[in-house]
Amino acid sequence: MPRTSHKPRKRFGQNFLKNQIIIDDIIRVIAPRADDLMVEIGPGLGALTTPLARLLTTLHVIELDRDIVAQLREQHAGGRLVIHEGDALKFDFASLGNNLRVVGNLPYNISTPLLFHLTAHIGSLRDIHAMLQKEVVERMVAAPDTPAYGRLSVALQYRFDMEKVLDVGPEAFYPQPKVDSAVIRMTPRLSIEPRAHDEAVFARVVTAAFSQRRKTLRNTLRNMLEREDFEALNINPAARAETLSVSDFVRITNRLHERPPAA
Numbered sequence: 001m002p003r004t005s006h007k008p009r010k011r012f013g014q015n016f017l018k019n020q021i022i023i024d025d026i027i028r029v030i031a032p033r034a035d036d037l038m039v040e041i042g043p044g045l046g047a048l049t050t051p052l053a054r055l056l057t058t059l060h061v062i063e064l065d066r067d068i069v070a071q072l073r074e075q076h077a078g079g080r081l082v083i084h085e086g087d088a089l090k091f092d093f094a095s096l097g098n099n100l101r102v103v104g105n106l107p108y109n110i111s112t113p114l115l116f117h118l119t120a121h122i123g124s125l126r127d128i129h130a131m132l133q134k135e136v137v138e139r140m141v142a143a144p145d146t147p148a149y150g151r152l153s154v155a156l157q158y159r160f161d162m163e164k165v166l167d168v169g170p171e172a173f174y175p176q177p178k179v180d181s182a183v184i185r186m187t188p189r190l191s192i193e194p195r196a197h198d199e200a201v202f203a204r205v206v207t208a209a210f211s212q213r214r215k216t217l218r219n220t221l222r223n224m225l226e227r228e229d230f231e232a233l234n235i236n237p238a239a240r241a242e243t244l245s246v247s248d249f250v251r252i253t254n255r256l257h258e259r260p261p262a263a
């Protein structure tokens with residue numbers, strides 16, 4: 001358990017890692033090298049921060065909780081830590097430079113918007129190692145035709161190669177969360193093929209298709225695709241979104257790009 005009087009705050013998603021074996025495992029899968037450009041989201045009481053800072057020349061951290069920031073400033077005064085006080089959801093990750101490695105035991109209440117925020121900075125990223133709810137990790141890596149496959153899977157698999165690298169039980173944390181956790185590694189895909197001509201349209205197609213999981217594509221995409229579009233794409237209008245691959249969604253997007261949307 002961390003040696004501090006800090007009382008964990010639920011509103012900041014504070015579940016601190018306390019199991020040294022798990023902490024060592026996480027550092028091992030991250031495999032930091034001294035000159036890596038790395039930023040940790042939510043250092044908290046330093047479970048990952050301290051071992052990472054020992055291995056790196058510089059470590060950036062972003063923390064929202066002012067009390068924790070004050071503690072970090074005291075404990076790491078004059079050290080290798082660059083502390084950014086504020087909200088990771090608003091942080092300009094590109095401002096730190098290129099080839100950035102992002103790590104964090106993320107506050108679970110904001111993990112999905114945070115992943116989308118990071119996606120917006122993908123051009124500056126080398127990789128992400130994130131502790132998330134296991135159920136979210138399973139949705140991220142899910143294959144088509146499985147119950148976990150959905151908007152999150154398609155949106156992130158389009159841009160990242162992803163693998164689950166560790167399973168972590170609730171007992172590794174203080175206080176214990178009610179759910180299982182897992183660490184995911186996300187690496188921006190070097191070549192995206194096929195590529196969506198318009199990413200905003202891609203996002204709209206994926207959101208619409210999964211808006212009502214049990215409905216057919218004819219229904220969910222009725223404002224976008226005509227019968228002849230389904231034919232040209234060789235996609236069954238009576239199928240559901242969960243049967244489509246990531247490249248099917250890209251093909252739909254690019255079909256829309258080629259001609260004005262139906263009235």
Ligand code: SAM
Nearest residue numbers: 012015016017042043044047064087088105107
């Ligand atoms: N890294 C520590 C660990 O593993 O023990 C703490 C992890 S705890 C799950 C999440 C941390 O993120 C907390 O320190 C919390 O204060 C911080 N946090 C919560 N919301 C945040 C936000 N929007 N931006 C930056 N940090 C945030």
